[in-house]
Amino acid sequence: MRHFICATFTAAMALGLAAGPLAAETRVTYKSAKSTSSYYQMGVQIAEAMKAGSDGDIIVTVEESQGSVQNVMEVRARGGDYVFTTPPALVGLAQQGKAMFEGKGDPAFDEIRALFPIPSLTMHFVMSKDSGVASIDDLDGKTILLGKGSFGAREGEKYLDLFGLMDKVQIADVELSGAVPAMKNGQIDGFVTAGSWPAPNVIEAAASTGVTVLSLTDEQIEMTKRALLVIPAGTYAGQETDIQTTSLPVVAFATTRMDDDTAYALTRTFWEGRAAMAEAAPWWNGVDEALMANISGKLHPGAVRYYEEAGFTLTDGQK
The missing domain is CATH 3.40.190.10 (Periplasmic binding protein-like II)
Known part of the structure; x- marks a missing residue:
C-alpha cells in the first residue's frame, strides 16, 4: 500500500x-x-x-x-x-x-x-490477579507469554535475563495475539507486551480477567538502560497506583x-x-x-x- x-x-x-x-x-x-x-x-x-x-x-x-x-x-x-x-x-x-x-x-x-x-513503545508486564504476582521478583515458577519476533518479545527476554529469571520461568509457546484468551483459560500467568499506552490488549485483559501490571524498581530500570516512563493510576481497570516501567522513544x-x-x-x-x-x-x-x-x-x-x-x-x- x-x-x-x-x-x-x-x-x-x-x-x-x-x-x-x-x-x-x-x-x-x-x-x-x-x-x-x-x-x-x-x-x-x-x-x-x-x-x-x-x-x-x-x-x-x-x-x-x-x-x-x-x-x-x-x-x-x-x-x-x-x-x-x-x-x-x-x-x-x-x-x-x-x-x-x-x-x-x-x-x-x-x-x-x-x-x-x-x-513511546512502553513495556508492560501483565499478570493475572489469580497468579498472585505483585512484583518482578514473584515471577519465579510462573508461565509467561513473550510472543515472537516483536520488540516486546525481544525486550521481555532481555529483561528476564537481566533480572536472573530466564531459567526460573516457563515461556509459553503462544502468539501474542492469543495472550488474553490464554490468560482467561489459565494457560499462562501473564504476558509481556510493548506498545503505546494504554495498550488495547492490556485494556482487554484488565477488563475481562483482572490483571496486575508490574512496576519496575529504579535499580531494574537502570539495568535495562531504557527511559523511565510512568503510566498514571487509573489507566487500566483496577489500577490504583502509578506503574513505573520503561520505554523506547x-x-x-x-x-x-x-x-x-x-x-x-x-x-x-x-x-x-x-x-x-x-x-x-x-x-x-x-x-x-x-x-x-x-x-x-x-x-x-x-x-x-x-x-x-x-x-x-x-x-x-x-x-
Whole structure:
C-alpha cells in the first residue's frame, strides 16, 4: 500500500507563518508502520489533525512500512518530501554505521533531523490477579507469554535475563495475539507486551480477567538502560497506583532536504492538534514537552523555529 501526504500551503498566513507562503502542492510522504499496528493508526490521526489544523491546506495520507529500520534505510533514496518514524537510537546507529547498519552507511543518514515525538513503545508486564504476582521478583515458577519476533518479545527476554529469571520461568509457546484468551483459560500467568499506552490488549485483559501490571524498581530500570516512563493510576481497570516501567522513544523525522517552512508547519500543526487527538485516542496523553528530552539528535531548523516560538526548552545538541 502506497500513499502520499499532499500539502498545499497556499494559506500560510492562516497558519500564522512569519515567512512567506510555501510552494503550492508540497508533497510529503509519512512512512509509519504496518497497517495493522497502532503506529499506523497514529499516522492516520496525524493526517486528520494536519487537515483539521490547516483548514484543509495540509492533506495527509500515510504510507505503510515494514519497520523502523526500513524507514531509516529509505532516507538514502528519498528527497525532501519524506517524513518517517523510528526510535532516535536507530538514527544514531545509522549515522555511526553500527549494528544493523554496519557496512550500509550513507551520507544521507547525517541529514536526518527530528520533528516531534510520538507515543513511546512502553513495556508492560501483565499478570493475572489469580497468579498472585505483585512484583518482578514473584515471577519465579510462573508461565509467561513473550510472543515472537516483536520488540516486546525481544525486550521481555532481555529483561528476564537481566533480572536472573530466564531459567526460573516457563515461556509459553503462544502468539501474542492469543495472550488474553490464554490468560482467561489459565494457560499462562501473564504476558509481556510493548506498545503505546494504554495498550488495547492490556485494556482487554484488565477488563475481562483482572490483571496486575508490574512496576519496575529504579535499580531494574537502570539495568535495562531504557527511559523511565510512568503510566498514571487509573489507566487500566483496577489500577490504583502509578506503574513505573520503561520505554523506547519514537520520533517523527525528516531530513535537511525538507525546506524550513514545511518542517515548521508540520511541527506546529502537530502540537496544536495534539489535544484533539488525545480526546479521540488516549495514547496521545503520553506526548508532552517532557518527551522532547528523548530526542538525542538534532531537530530540523524549521522545527527549532516553532519550538523556540512556543517556549519549549531545547538542548544545545538539539539545535
